[in-house]
Amino acid sequence: DVKVTQSSRYLVKRTGEKVFLECVQDMDHENMFWYRQDPGLGLRLIYFSYDVKMKEKGDIPEGYSVSREKKERFSLILESASTNQTSMYLCASSPHTGTGDGYTFGSGTRLTVV
Amino acid sequence: GESVGLHLPTLSVQEGDNSIINCAYSNSASDYFIWYKQESGKGPQFIIDIRSNMDKRQGQRVTVLLNKTVKHLSLQIAATQPGDSAVYFCAERVQRFGAGTRLTVKP
Structure with missing residues (x-):
């Protein structure tokens, strides 16, 4: 099975902290994406990448x-x-x-900033 | 700006009935649409897709209909089962997702 693994299921961080969310896939896929999901707004694309060291802005970067x-x-x-x-x-x-x-999603990281 | 939206945030059906989930889009140049299912605690999973040169596409128990004239697509689930309970999203490519419809199947 294709697996997309997100390093944390839940995170709580303080305002002003630098936060890293990690994602690893094991199928040698070229494309990778980050979305945020909010109630009533669906998924919104933040950034994506078509290759190593390449990045493109999504709708809410x-x-x-x-x-x-x-x-x-x-x-x-x-x-x-x-x-x-x-x-x-x-x-x-x-x-x-x-x-x-061909798209495979991870299970998500729920981030709370306090 | 361009958008993809679902008509109803929730839908409740009886087990065995057919379900219809609707979605509207604003960009008439949109050429590829995808339906995803998201179960609680999981990421979205692909159900079926359709390109703009088609009006209808069928999968296992699911059918997607595309009406380009009114910029509307629908997902039909035949003989809905409890395992179909989830949030369903339509998406234009993978850039724009609707807000999702939560389908609840009553036994």
Whole structure:
């Protein structure tokens, strides 16, 4: 089975902290994505990457950055966490073909910023 | 801006009935749509997709209908089962997701 693993299921951080959310996939997928999921808003794309060291902004990149130093790992960074970044964060990966059946999501990290 | 939205946040059906979940989109140039199912505590899972050159696509117990004229698509689940209880999302490619419809199946 394709696996997308997010390092933490739950995180609680303080306002102003630097936060790292890690995502690892084991199927040699080229594409990786970070979303946040909020009630009533669905999933919103934060950043994505088509290759190592490449990144593209999604719809809501403000307050976030990403790092992809290795093909299997895509990190989401909150430089200075704020309470409005409390959310469920989902990582996904896919091969270059980009069809929906190739996308695999992780189980999510629920981040609470206090 | 462009958006994808679902019509109802919740839907409750009786086991064995057919379910219909609706979704509207705003971008007439959209060419690829995906339906996902998300069970509690899990990430979304692919159900079925459809390209804009098709009006209908069928899978196992699921059918997606696309009406480009009114920019609407629907997911139909036949003979709904308790295991179908989940949140269902439509998505335009993987960039824009609807807010989700929570389907509850009553035994």
